[in-house]
Amino acid sequence: xxxxxxxxxxxxDLPAELAxxxxxxxxxxxxxxxxxxxxxxxxxxxxxxxxxxARVRAGSTGSTAxxxxxxxxxxxxxxLEAGKDILCVCFSSALxxxxxxxxxAQQELSGTYPDxxxxxxxxxxxxxxxxxxxxxxxxxxQKGRTMEETASFIQETxxxxxxxxxxxxxxxxxxxxxxxxxxxxxxxxxxxKPILHMDDQGRLIPLSKVRGxxxxxxxxxxxxxxxxxxxxxxxxxxxxxxxxxxAMAQQVRDRFGTKxxxxxxxxxxxxxxxxxxxxxxxxxxxxx
Numbered sequence: 266x267x268x269x270x271x272x273x274x275x276x277x278d279l280p281a282e283l284a285x286x287x288x289x290x291x292x293x294x295x296x297x298x299x300x301x302x303x304x305x306x307x308x309x310x311x312x313x314x315x316x317x318x319a320r321v322r323a324g325s326t327g328s329t330a331x332x333x334x335x336x337x338x339x340x341x342x343x344x345l346e347a348g349k350d351i352l353c354v355c356f357s358s359a360l361x362x363x364x365x366x367x368x369x370a371q372q373e374l375s376g377t378y379p380d381x382x383x384x385x386x387x388x389x390x391x392x393x394x395x396x397x398x399x400x401x402x403x404x405x406x407q408k409g410r411t412m413e414e415t416a417s418f419i420q421e422t423x424x425x426x427x428x429x430x431x432x433x434x435x436x437x438x439x440x441x442x443x444x445x446x447x448x449x450x451x452x453x454x455x456x457x458k459p460i461l462h463m464d465d466q467g468r469l470i471p472l473s474k475v476r477g478x479x480x481x482x483x484x485x486x487x488x489x490x491x492x493x494x495x496x497x498x499x500x501x502x503x504x505x506x507x508x509x510x511x512a513m514a515q516q517v518r519d520r521f522g523t524k525x526x527x528x529x530x531x532x533x534x535x536x537x538x539x540x541x542x543x544x545x546x547x548x549x550x551x552x553x
Contacts, residue, residue, distance in 0.1 A: 269350040269382075269412040271403060272340065274332050274363050276356035278502050278532045279396040281308035287403040292340050294356075294363065296533040298327035305534050314530040318505035318541040329534045331356075331363040337370035341383065345374060350382040352412050354399055354419060357467030358387045384416050389467030392535050393500040393527070394428040394547045400498075400527070427550040428463035429472075429488045431481035433504075433542025460484045465553055482513055485546045486520065492550030496521035502531045504543035513544065 272290040284291055284307050293304040296312065298320060303312040341351055353371070355364040364387045371383040388395045398419060405418045458481035460472045475484050489496075499517050503510040507528075514526040530536075531543050 269352050269406075269415075270344040271399060271406065272344075272351055272353040273395065273399055274356050275305045275307055275532060276361070276363070276391060276534055277307075277396040277399055278392045278529055278535070279307060279399070280527070280529045281306075283400070283527070287400065289399065289403075290340055290344065292332045292336055292363075294332055294361070294534045295330045296327055296537055297329070298533070298537075299325055302330075303533065305532050307532075312533055314533060314536070315505055317533040317536065321504075321536070321541045327533075327537050329537050331361045332366055334366040334369040334373070337367045338373060341370055341374055345378045345381050345383075348381075350412050351384070352402075352416055352419075353383070353385045354388050354395070354402065355385065356395060357389050357391050357463070359389070359467040360391060360469070382412065384412065386416060386419055387467065388419075389423050389463070389465070390426060391428065391463060391467075391469075392531050392545055392547075393502040393529060394426055394463065394545075396502075396529075397498070397500040397527075397547050398422060398426055400500075422549070424465060424553060425494070425549050425551070427488070427492055427548050427553055428545065429460065429485045429547075430462070430539075430543060430545035431458050431460055431485060432539050433458070433478065433506075434540040460488070462488070463553060478509075482509065482544060485544065486513070486516060489517070489521065489546060489548050489550070492552070493521060493548050494551055495549040496523045498525045498527070498549075499523045500547040501526060501528045502543075502545045502547075503528070504531050504536050504539060504541045506542050506544065510544060513546075517546075 275293045293306050358364040367385045405415045457474045464470045517523050
């Protein structure tokens with residue numbers, strides 16, 4: 266019987282069936298689109314990602330909100346009351362206040378449940394990078410690792426969990442302050458596609474630019490070719506461009522001998538900032 270619960274938030278972007286199989290406790294973040302607020306559940310019960318991205322392509326813009334401390338306290342109370350400890354792994358603190366909310370909940374509940382342990386980890390990850398981190402942690406737990414051993418494994422893995430992605434529409438990066446208005450206009454005219462990654466502080470950092478969509482996909486694979494140390498399992502997330510990603514996944518299998526490629530949508534919380542057509546590749550490498 267497992268003595269601790271793995272908890273996270275919906276920015277992990279894991280397929281709902283996989284998260285259920287892993288017995289994850291998942292708190293939803295929320296997205297506001299067209300004057301309505303949706304909870305971002307992994308099973309898309311309130312907002313289907315295809316509908317979300319269709320609205321984005323039609324020009325809809327929105328905003329997002331983190332999970333708050335009260336939500337974490339409510340979610341954490343359930344396993345604590347059942348006598349379980351909690352290992353909570355959150356969306357990068359450089360991109361959201363979700364981690365801080367979890368820490369506040371941990372501090373509040375530690376006094377109420379002095380015999381239980383609650384550990385909160387800043388994943389410094391996003392989307393299926395965060396999901397991959399949890400997937401690997403779950404495998405460690407299945408091996409019988411303690412919560413402390415699993416937490417150490419997570420901390421050791423974070424600096425090696427590579428996030429490389431490209432976007433199809435520079436205007437979303439412009440709204441988020443990642444590129445200037447001038448760069449967005451010129452880049453769109455010239456079909457320039459940015460290559461970005463997540464650094465050791467969990468921030469999204471522009472890396473380079475290439476011309477054309479096909480070249481941007483190949484640039485992601487080139488980064489993997491340069492850095493990968495363990496290609497057995499690779500994760501790919503996308504903003505409603507499944508056919509392109511399936512072709513990319515086959516290239517990963519052929520090129521690196523990858524046995525397992527897990528693919529899912531970039532959820533609406535992150536997709537609100539990246540736009541439709543985003544493609545993100547996650548793997549274990551020498552460094553980020």
